[in-house]
Amino acid sequence: MLCQFIRGKFPAALALFALTPSLTFADTIGAGYGVDATQTLPAITTLAAYDTLSNGNRVVYDGSQIWIETDAGAVVQVLGNPNPNSFASFIEVDPTETFALLGENNMGNIYKVSLTTGNPTLLATLAYNFDLVYESSTSALVSAAATSFAFNDIYRLDITTGATTLIATAQGPSGPLALSPAGDLYYATQSGTFPTPPGSTDIIRWTAGQITNGPFPLPQSRATVFTPGLDGGASMVFDTAFGNLFVSESVYGGTSAVVEIDRTGAIVGDAVTSLDTLGRIEIVDTAGDGACAAFQPAGRALKYRTTDFISFSSKVTTLSPRRPILTSVQNGDNTMTCTLTGGAPNSSAFVISGTVAMYNPSELSYDLATHLFWTGMPFNNIRRAGIQFATDATGTGSFTFSNPPSSQGLFVIQALVRNSLGVYRGTSTAAFN
Secondary structure (H helix, E strand, O other): OHHHHHOOOOHHHHHHHHHOOOOOOOOEEOOOEEEEEEEEOOHHHOOOEEEEOOOOOEEEEOOOOEEEEOOOOOEEEEEEOOOOOOOEEEEEEOOOOOEEEEEEOOOOEEEEEEOOOEEEEEEEEOOOEEEEEEOOOOEEEEEEEEEEOOEEEEEEEEOOOOOEEEEEEEEOOOOOEEEOOOOOEEEEOOOOOOOOOOOOEEEEEEOHHHHHHOOOOEOHHHOEEEEEEEOOOOEEEEOOOOOOEEEEEOOOOOOEEEEEEOOOOOEEEEEEEEOOEEEEEEEEEOOOOOOOOOOOOOOEEEEEEEEEOOOOEEEEEEEEEOOOEEEEEEOOOOEEEEEEEOOOOOOEEEEEEEEHHHOOOOOEEEEOOOOEEEEOOOHHHOEEEEEEEEOOOOOOEEEEEEOOOOOOOOEEEEEEEEOOOOOEEEEOOOEEO
16 A cells, blocks of 8 residues: 555655655665666656656656656656646556556546657546556556545556456555566555555466456456565566566565566565665666576666655666676696675575587577576586585685596586575576686
C-alpha cells in the first residue's frame, strides 16, 4: 500500500513521511552489481511520474504538465497540460517511442500524448489508476482500484479506441504490473494495512493463455503464486534479455530493496538496499550482450529512483552487473595461483578448464535457467578441474595448483560462481595457465 502514497494516490499521506528519520545513508549495492551513475532529479521531477527514453531523456508527468527533460533535468520540450492540479499515477512510453500513455488520480483519466507534437487527448477513465504495461501495439493492461479500495482490477485498454475490458481481479489496493517475455502477467499483491506488514506481498502470475482466452474476469484464485512473502511492491520490471524479474520493495520507515527474482521464482538477492524510499525501476540497454542479472557480463542495466521525503529530493541511480574476474599468477615453485574477485560473498566457486587451442575469446552464452553460462570453450571441451574454493566476505577467493613448464600455456580456466545457497549464478572471466 505504501507504493500508492509514493505514486500520489493519497497525497495527504505524504505528510506521514515527516515521521521518517532523516535519510543520509548511502545505498548498499548487492553482490554482482556496481554503480554506473547517479543523477539528482530536479525539484519539479521529484514527485512526478516519468519514463526513460532510449536516448537517456525522460518523459515526465507531474499532474499538471507533461514534458521531456534530459538526464540532467534540462527541459527539452513541453508536451501539454491535460488536467491541471491533479496527481500523477504513471506515464509509460510505447515501445516505438512515438507516444506515451499517462494516468492521473483526480478524475481517473488516462491520456495519450504524442512525443513529437504533444497535445494530450483523453483516452479512457479508470478511477484510481495506478500502473500500466504495454501488451501489444494496440493494447495495454492497467491496474486500477476502479470499484473499491478493497479490490484491485486489471483492465485491457484498447490504445486506439479507449475501450476497456476487465480481465482480472485481486484482493487489496492496487499494485504494479509486469509482463514477462513469454507474455505472462505478474502482479504484486498489496496489503490494506499501513504500514505494509513484513512478508505480506506475493508476486502472482496469470499465464499468457489465461489473459488472452479468459474466462474473464480472472479471479486471484486462478493465478499462481510466483514468489511469496515480500515486504512490499512499488514497481516491477522484467529483463527481457534473460527473464529475471526485479521488484522494488518500499518499506515505510525501514530498509527498502530492489529484489532480483529468477525465472523459477527464487530470490537471487537484493540488487540494492536503501533507507530512502524506493520507487520506479527500469531496465535499459547498454553496450554488450549480457543480461541484467547478478554476476553477468555487461549488456543491460537497472535504473531505480530513491526519494528522501524529508528534503523532498530524488535520485536516479543506474546499476549494471559486474562479472567476476579470474586472474592467474605463475609462482616460482612451478605452481600457479588463481584469484577470483567479485564473486558471491561467503560462498564458493567451482573450477572448469579447457584447452587454449579450442578457446574462442568471442564467448557464447548458454541458458541454464538460473543464469546465462558465458564461456569461450566449446561445451565438448569443458572439463571439471576438480577444484572448489571458498570466497570471503568481499567475494574474493583463490586456489593454487601444480603448473610445471610442460603444462604452461595449454589451458584456459574459469570459475563458476555460486550464491550463498549454492546455486550457480554466473561464470568468471577466463584466465590462462
